Amino acid sequence: xLYHFLYPLKSYFFGFNVFRYxxxxxGAAAVTALLIxxxxxxIIIRWLQRKQIGELIRDELPSRHLQKKGTPTxxxxxxxxxxxxxVLLFARxxxxxxxxxxxxxxxxxxxxxxxxxxxxxKKKSKGLIGRYKLAGQISFGVIxxxxxxxxxxxxxxxxxxxxxxxxxxxxxFGWLYLxxxxxxxxxxxxxxxxxxxxxxxxxxxxxxAAIAWAAISYITGRVDFSTYLNVVYLKGAGELTVYCAAMxxxxxxFLWFNAHPAEVFMGDTGSMTLGGALGALAxxxxxxxxxxxxxxxxxxxxxSVIIQVISYRYRGGKRVFKMAPLHHHFELLGWHxxxxxxxxxxxxxxxxxxxLTTFKxx
Numbered sequence: 182x183l184y185h186f187l188y189p190l191k192s193y194f195f196g197f198n199v200f201r202y203x204x205x206x207x208g209a210a211a212v213t214a215l216l217i218x219x220x221x222x223x224i225i226i227r228w229l230q231r232k233q234i235g236e237l238i239r240d241e242l243p244s245r246h247l248q249k250k251g252t253p254t255x256x257x258x259x260x261x262x263x264x265x266x267x268v269l270l271f272a273r274x275x276x277x278x279x280x281x282x283x284x285x286x287x288x289x290x291x292x293x294x295x296x297x298x299x300x301x302x303k304k305k306s307k308g309l310i311g312r313y314k315l316a317g318q319i320s321f322g323v324i325x326x327x328x329x330x331x332x333x334x335x336x337x338x339x340x341x342x343x344x345x346x347x348x349x350x351x352x353x354f355g356w357l358y359l360x361x362x363x364x365x366x367x368x369x370x371x372x373x374x375x376x377x378x379x380x381x382x383x384x385x386x387x388x389x390a391a392i393a394w395a396a397i398s399y400i401t402g403r404v405d406f407s408t409y410l411n412v413v414y415l416k417g418a419g420e421l422t423v424y425c426a427a428m429x430x431x432x433x434x435f436l437w438f439n440a441h442p443a444e445v446f447m448g449d450t451g452s453m454t455l456g457g458a459l460g461a462l463a464x465x466x467x468x469x470x471x472x473x474x475x476x477x478x479x480x481x482x483x484x485s486v487i488i489q490v491i492s493y494r495y496r497g498g499k500r501v502f503k504m505a506p507l508h509h510h511f512e513l514l515g516w517h518x519x520x521x522x523x524x525x526x527x528x529x530x531x532x533x534x535x536x537l538t539t540f541k542x543x
Contacts, residue, residue: 182269182270182271182274183200183270183271184200184206184271184272184273185273185274185275187200188200188201203399203402203419203420203422203423204399204422206271206272206423207271207395207422207423207425207426208426209267209270209271210267210268210270210271210272210423210424210426210427210430211267211426211427211429211430212430213266213267213270213271213427213430214263214264214266214267214426214427214428214429214430214431214433214434215263215430215431215433215434216434217262217263217266217267217431217434218259218260218263218430218431218433218434218435218437218438219434219437221259221262221263222256222259222434222435222437222438222445223438225256225258225259225445226253226256226438226444226445229253229254229255229256229445230253233251234253234254234255234301234302235250235251235252235253235254235301236249236250236251236252236253236254236301236446236448237250237300237301237306242509243504243509243512243513245512245518249442249443249446252443252444252445252446253444253445253446254297254301254445254446254447254448255294255297255298255301255446255447255448255450256435256438256439256445256446256447256448256450256451257290257293257294257297257447257448257449257450257451257452257453257454258450258451259431259434259435259438259445259447259451260431260432260435260447260450260451260454260455261286261290261450261451261454263427263430263431263434263435264286264424264427264428264431264454264458265283265286265287267423267426267427267430268282268283268286268423268424268427269283271423271427272420272423272424273420276417276420277328277332277334277417278334278415278417278418278420278421278424278465279420279421279423279424281325281328281461281465282421282424282458282461282462282465284321284324285321285325285457285458285461286454286457286458288317288321288457289318289321289370289453289454289456289457289458290450290453290454291317292309292314292317292318292370292449292453293374293448293449293450293451293452293453293454294449294450295308295309296308296309296314296449296450296453297448297449297450300449301448308449315367318363318366318367318370318371318457319363319367321366321457322359322362322363322364322365322366322367323359323362323363325362325366325461325464325465326358326359326362326363326464327359329358329362329464329465330358330359334415334416334417334418335415335467338351338413338467339358340353340354340355340356340358341353341354341467342354342361342467342468342469342470343412343413343467343468343469343470343471344470345470345471345474345536345539346539351413351467352470361469362464362469365460365463365464365469365472366457366460366461366464368460368483369456369457369459369460369463369472369476369479370452370453370456370457370460371456371483372456372476372479372480372482372483373387373452373453373455373456373459373479374449374452374453374456375479375482375483375486375506376452376478376479376482376506376508377446377447377451377452378506378508378509379441379508379512379518379521379522380439380440380441380442380443380518380519380522381436381439381440381441381443381522382508382521382522382525383447383451383452383455384432384433384435384436384439384447385432385436385522385525385526385529386478386479386525386526386529387428387432387455387459388428388429388432388433388436389526389529389530389533390459390475390476390529390533391425391426391428391429391432391459392425392429392533393475393533393536393537394421394425394459394462394463394466394475395421395422395425395426395429396537397466397468397471397536397537398418398419398420398421398422398424398425398462398466399419399422400412400540401413401414401415401418401419401421401466401467401468402414402415402416402417402418402419402420402421402422403419410540410541412540413467415465415466415467418465418466421462421465421466424458424462425462428455428458432455435447435451441518441519441522456479459472459475459476460472471536471539474532474535474536474539475532475533475536476532477528477529477532478525478528478529478532481507482506482507482508483506485501485502485505485506485507485510486505486506488501488502488505489501489502489505490505508521508525
């Protein structure tokens, strides 16, 4: 919004020329998101406490989680506000990439909110029924798949995706591309949701992933950088850097309140939003397979659940892990919650560095 209002005035005041630079607007978005989190965080936490919107702890979780019962949840509203406001202020709103990401934030946040509302406020233990949640994810997957398929920005590569570690090579999914997009959106949002079980875990990991996507978006949107690194150039994709910076700032700001011992949990309102956003960023930059590396911790958490279920059903009740998702396994091994979170963050940082090397090691 500020770009559209202030940049045209550069002829009257040269200082407004800074709004042409994505780097400036990205930095401003990150700082603004952080400050918004600090301002609205305490307000939302107090409101959740007054309304007695607290976390429900399942009986099967490790006993140490019982002390978290009643901690305010649905704190994902802090993240939503801290992402949307800076993006609306500093991004180019006529950019198709930003328009899709704004829709992603609202759509996936809405699904998460419905789940939290039914579970916490209406006291329905299962929250939003699984098939309805999946229907919402599939519907959005279809929308973003159609946008990519018919937008002139993606002409000639609409059904293709970048293959990590291989120079100038892309996989063409053809008519299966729409199905792949749906799997990315549903899989990523659910994977992040499954990972949200320890104080600060998801906020830190998504913040790290957002930094990775900021770099990827900037490279993809610059013809000189993308040509030098032999990756697909997408005109306008650099604007996603502003969104990624806002997401990183929002996660960092939320972490201020969510670090152990947490004052608030993000709930599905936050985890579904962040997961959907990561999936959408991968699709819009044509780096869907790279998501498996950047989101490696989320992949491991999801696989642990799948392996546990299969083992339990087909091996006579035998379990591979003490408990799934994976972070609970390490809890039952005696690891302190903070140690698990920090070590998972370290793995996330290593995966970030590995993902960036794929642009050169080919």
